[in-house]
Amino acid sequence: MTTVDQVAALRSGDVRTLARSISIVETQSAQARKLLAAIAPLVADHSPQVIGITGSPGVGKSTITAALVSAYRKEGKRVAVLAVDPSSPFSGGALLGDRIRMQQHANDPGVYIRSMASRGHLGGLAATTPQVIAVLAAAGFDVVLIETVGVGQSEVEVAATADTTIVLLAPGMGDGIQAAKAGILEIGDIFAVNKADRDGAQTTAREVQQMIALGTWPGWRPPVVLTVGNRDDGIDDLLAGIQAHRAWLSQSGEEQQRRLRRVREEILALLASRTVQAAQQREADLNALAQRVLSGGLDAYAAVDELSARLTP
Amino acid sequence: MTTVDQVAALRSGDVRTLARSISIVETQSAQARKLLAAIAPLVADHSPQVIGITGSPGVGKSTITAALVSAYRKEGKRVAVLAVDPSSPFSGGALLGDRIRMQQHANDPGVYIRSMASRGHLGGLAATTPQVIAVLAAAGFDVVLIETVGVGQSEVEVAATADTTIVLLAPGMGDGIQAAKAGILEIGDIFAVNKADRDGAQTTAREVQQMIALGTWPGWRPPVVLTVGNRDDGIDDLLAGIQAHRAWLSQSGEEQQRRLRRVREEILALLASRTVQAAQQREADLNALAQRVLSGGLDAYAAVDELSARLTP
Numbered sequence: 001m002t003t004v005d006q007v008a009a010l011r012s013g014d015v016r017t018l019a020r021s022i023s024i025v026e027t028q029s030a031q032a033r034k035l036l037a038a039i040a041p042l043v044a045d046h047s048p049q050v051i052g053i054t055g056s057p058g059v060g061k062s063t064i065t066a067a068l069v070s071a072y073r074k075e076g077k078r079v080a081v082l083a084v085d086p087s088s089p090f091s092g093g094a095l096l097g098d099r100i101r102m103q104q105h106a107n108d109p110g111v112y113i114r115s116m117a118s119r120g121h122l123g124g125l126a127a128t129t130p131q132v133i134a135v136l137a138a139a140g141f142d143v144v145l146i147e148t149v150g151v152g153q154s155e156v157e158v159a160a161t162a163d164t165t166i167v168l169l170a171p172g173m174g175d176g177i178q179a180a181k182a183g184i185l186e187i188g189d190i191f192a193v194n195k196a197d198r199d200g201a202q203t204t205a206r207e208v209q210q211m212i213a214l215g216t217w218p219g220w221r222p223p224v225v226l227t228v229g230n231r232d233d234g235i236d237d238l239l240a241g242i243q244a245h246r247a248w249l250s251q252s253g254e255e256q257q258r259r260l261r262r263v264r265e266e267i268l269a270l271l272a273s274r275t276v277q278a279a280q281q282r283e284a285d286l287n288a289l290a291q292r293v294l295s296g297g298l299d300a301y302a303a304v305d306e307l308s309a310r311l312t313p
Numbered sequence: 314m315t316t317v318d319q320v321a322a323l324r325s326g327d328v329r330t331l332a333r334s335i336s337i338v339e340t341q342s343a344q345a346r347k348l349l350a351a352i353a354p355l356v357a358d359h360s361p362q363v364i365g366i367t368g369s370p371g372v373g374k375s376t377i378t379a380a381l382v383s384a385y386r387k388e389g390k391r392v393a394v395l396a397v398d399p400s401s402p403f404s405g406g407a408l409l410g411d412r413i414r415m416q417q418h419a420n421d422p423g424v425y426i427r428s429m430a431s432r433g434h435l436g437g438l439a440a441t442t443p444q445v446i447a448v449l450a451a452a453g454f455d456v457v458l459i460e461t462v463g464v465g466q467s468e469v470e471v472a473a474t475a476d477t478t479i480v481l482l483a484p485g486m487g488d489g490i491q492a493a494k495a496g497i498l499e500i501g502d503i504f505a506v507n508k509a510d511r512d513g514a515q516t517t518a519r520e521v522q523q524m525i526a527l528g529t530w531p532g533w534r535p536p537v538v539l540t541v542g543n544r545d546d547g548i549d550d551l552l553a554g555i556q557a558h559r560a561w562l563s564q565s566g567e568e569q570q571r572r573l574r575r576v577r578e579e580i581l582a583l584l585a586s587r588t589v590q591a592a593q594q595r596e597a598d599l600n601a602l603a604q605r606v607l608s609g610g611l612d613a614y615a616a617v618d619e620l621s622a623r624l625t626p
Binding site: 299 | 345346349350353354355356357358369443444485572573576577579580581583584585586587588589592593599600602603604606607608609610611612613614615616617620621625
């Protein structure tokens, strides 16, 4: 298929082309470049709303994601879900648990669900996610939900990619101090205490509110909502929060700032990724240099100098 | 202070020099290079045992870390703790909770505790941690415990840095499926179900054992131990596990492989970090390129090409 045909199929909603296109951009190959160049004008025309959903394992991210998919489908919006799971050695890929919860949407052509592996090369996710979003934009999706496991570097990357980041907590999953320790307070635009039918939900919500009260929030102050994902309780509040945040982003000019920052990060991540890939091609050089560092004959910086010199033609 | 004086002070155990030296390597500056070059021969001579301790917020990482510090101190070993916490906007840095738990070791000159921020630049932690370990090696530390919050990319980085990685779980913090989903099963050399005095500890341990049984383990099969960190229960089992893993690493030749891989990753991370830093210096170029990508006039790869061309002299 030519790139022109591929873009046409993508725009017409062909799912196989969509899946293949995403796989292509993930390779960061010459073909990926061609495709991204071809869709660049489409992407500038139609930016989906990107919503990040993050939190520790077990807080119910998949349930909330499924509830949001249903809500946006009711509004007639086309919704994509990117599930960022570190792959497991047992399955050779992401486990199917989340997908099973998504089963209700499996036959809906207005919904596209994709697992993405976060493991592997440096800045991999940071480099690839914006391009996957670009493909989804070209394919006409209105909302992209990005679900990430865990707290840490990957969450910081989601916060950088999403327009709005929802941090999910659950009662008893750790108090306010734990949340702050995990660095999640600073990335949340909205906090949701899920499984709010369990003991301690009010306490957890209050603790998060207290932590938020300690911060300074120029412009947007994150709301804390209570949800019970598997009963659809509180989903309206969550949607209202997302809507309010979106309105604020747009009115304050922050949206433009975030998108510019996102593209900057994408360029830097691609640059880093390309440099590392080029270095990895020089397997023998890299091993020899590592061996010399290990035996104390060279420091790591000097090794980088030598490697750089060989990379530059 | 000259670099020679600094190295001498580092070897003599001067804590202020140690703290300053770590801060220097974190900057990745010319001064960092000089220091690392000076200590490279010392590092090759004396490699500390590096132990990673990871798990979700609330599983009790700090308590287990404190218990391991006590145990290694009893053996007369000098122990460093690197606590990798994303910094919080509320404190302007890592919270002090962990340090308070470490208070018992605060006045022990054989223990050094340091918080490290994981947020920020691409591959930041991956680039810096091996060098901080190098400084600790030069300062004569025997054991380095690296405690990381959360599950995700940062854990994969710890697994790459540590000789032995302990994955902590707690009853009710998520079942085996959750653990597998979070990708932590593949990075653990030892699993510890902490807070084992709580309901469900045996169940959690059994689930993890079942997940392990599904995998293929050439050489080392991760043991699962039960611990109660704040009562020192099970710490002997944990130590025995670490010891056994260490013996296996050494006998199997895996230790050498891991260390070589670690240095390779360090070189690649430094290379990526240096490239990104150089690009960030060209603030105006980067913003102009990002603006063009945002308006659809350029794709991200073409932006990287233009940026690369300006970076290469």
